[in-house]
Amino acid sequence: MPDLKGRRRRAAPAEPAERGSVTAEFALALPAVVLVLLLVLGLGVHGAARVSVEEGARTAARELARGTSADTASRLAREAAGQDSSVQLSHEGEYAVVTLRRPVQILGLLELTVDHEAEAHVRIEQLPGAP
Template sequence: MLLLVLSLGLHGAAQVTLESGARAAARELARGEDPASAEAAARRITGEEVSFQLSHDQGYVTVELVRPVRVLGWVEVAMTQDAQATARVEDLP
């Protein structure tokens, strides 16, 4: 039972960092930074095993991050965590 509670806590914390990484990447892109810089910001927060996807639509940018779920940080299961963030791209002079 203790392992289940620990695993759920780690899963929740990992989801929060994934969402923070998506927001950071979207902010970078909204300020006019290049996609490589945004991806680096996301990976700095979430770790290297995350996949990064970017889309533009009518003045908005959307970042989606996906990574595998690991039980207690070790055993990968057939599930993924994902997070998405959208930001309006600033008009630069």
């Protein structure tokens, strides 16, 4: 700030009691920032796993509708959703039902696991003359 004669004043040196306060504040804020980053990464993993489970169920249902075997549909569902997923195939009348479950670990440090489940229904069409 200029004084009356147009010269700039120098800032007063920090008092000894205030020295290092920025470092202390940073040290207090750093764990919170790291925790927020881990939470955002965990939610990203959660979302990506959810999408892969739904894609696996749709893939198996689509293959069943095309007439492929149940073993092939299960294998393709596991390839899309992950090998640790479980696939259950059933029939409800003229519809095939694919249920896919996969455990997902959200935060690696806390080992919080969530089971994702997706279900897909598809109508099985019989071609004329097919058994």
